[in-house]
Amino acid sequence: MPIRPYVSLVGGFAKYLTNVHSSSCNVIGLERFTELLADEERKKDGRGVLTYANHISVMDDPGVFGCMPWWTFQRPDTTRWTLGASDILFTNRLFNHLFNRGQVISTDRGRGIFQPALDRAIAKLEEGQWVHLFPEGYVNLSRTMVLRRFKWGMSRLLLESQQRPRVVPIWIEGFDQMMPDPRGFPSFLPRPFAKLTIHFGEPIDRIGSALDTMLDTLRCKHSLNPRGWEKEQELVSAKQPSDVQREEAPSIPIPPPSTFPSVPTPDPAVMGWAPPPPDSRAAQAQQATLDDESAAMEARSRLVEVLRRELAWLGVRSRRLRGEKEGEVGRLVHSLVPDGSDR
Template identity: 45%
Template sequence: MSKYVSAATITIIGLTCKSVLKLGLCPITVNGLPKLLAALDSSERENGRGVVTVCNHISTLDEPLSWGVLPCRNYWTSRKMRWTLGAADILFTNPVLSAFFRNGQVLKTVRGAGIYQPAVDTAIEKLSRGDWIHLFGEGNVCQPDTYPVENGIGHLRRFKWGIGRIVMETPRPPMIIPMWITGFDKLMPEGRGFPFNFIPHFGAKLSVTFGDPHGKMKRDLGSDEESRDVRIAVTEVVQRAVEDLGRSVSGTTLGVKPVTQS
């Protein structure tokens, strides 16, 4: 029964998001979607090679609205929809919300509990079965005007090292697809007071871009210290891939005004 409840939950949310986008309430441009669909249709998934998408996180509506770009057929099939990590202190605060997000394929994640916690373990297990895991590397909402700037160039905040653990400890290297979204920060700006913080600014121009899949990462794990260094290095590689995609979409500053050098 839970399988069907989950499928119904995802389908209803997916179709709702697709309707919002189709009605033109939020004009959207989609690039590279066939790259993701090809990965989800890959026969390698049956042999335990999972799919990981990693994206910048600029508003509370990134999830689930960005998945309104998927074909309708994906919503009813668990294997064609992402599992994602969601903050326990926001999404799992009462039994109703907990049931809703659990059925929406969200893994309860305790921020500050480190990379060795059940949500990360479960993500690795699911990837080992060829499932799709979606990650927001920064771990929380970071709108472009808050990006750190170095030499006039914006960067995403440091990605969480759990990404490195997920990638390194999955038996078969997953297909890693960087994503970049724009405009969602205008749709749902941060910092507004109640009740405006719950009201979208329809009319914002959105875009969702999928990059080229990345292949195998270095997977040599030695001592605990060496393993930590490899996880950090892998996380940094994934972050650069997402940033590079973002620069190809938004320009070298990632949407941040360059700092004038004195």
């Protein structure tokens, strides 16, 4: 197995953070996840792995993956790909080289979901590789583990991959103790003695799940995904109900719409962005959305709501396993419906 020096160095730093620098690191579900990652049949079928997690500090990545076995860092298909803000990470030639080597995809914040970064992430999933997202889109400083709304990019990855990726939520706690915000000097050094939790959930794309049912419906709508729906429709009719039973999730209250101010989308002309080529995947997907804009928006909103609830439920389970009070873990901060009611 070839040695990947830079990735191994980053992996070693992540392992130092989780195993030495912290006072404890409780990892749950790792063996099940590594089995999924190493599954050769999944790769032959062209099914990638899509993971997503809550985002509580600037050290979540690579810190979260310090619990992974060494062998995962030595292969591109078992090392996560992730999206990184171009205006923060890709600011000079050295950083460009390092983050590209570290399997980070440069993403233009504010450019929307129809951009080359999302095209590349979809391509990685179709190659059977592993893509990780923080779908809140930024570091959430809430001290009550309140999840903000998810960005729509994750919906596009699920709707436009030719083969459905395996979807695994990851709940993390404690990294906000390692890199609190605000923090005093030296602000660039992680704080020691944090108590970390990394909880890999079960795949949520199983047959008969809420995500599986919703994808069956949405992928049969030609206005949302220009490829492969006829085959999807045939597969839906051939499915059998799942025998998998799960504990009933608690009711998660949804408060009134968020009071966070909306951020205007930057003008592409001002930012120097070029429109996607007319024959590109991004241009085709964008045109599909324009053809049926309201339906596409509602579909993406409903889909990320399901994903967010699954992550919230994983957070509830994680605290229950430790015998702690649930508090406001997983509480949602906005509704998808203007009047604040739940759908």
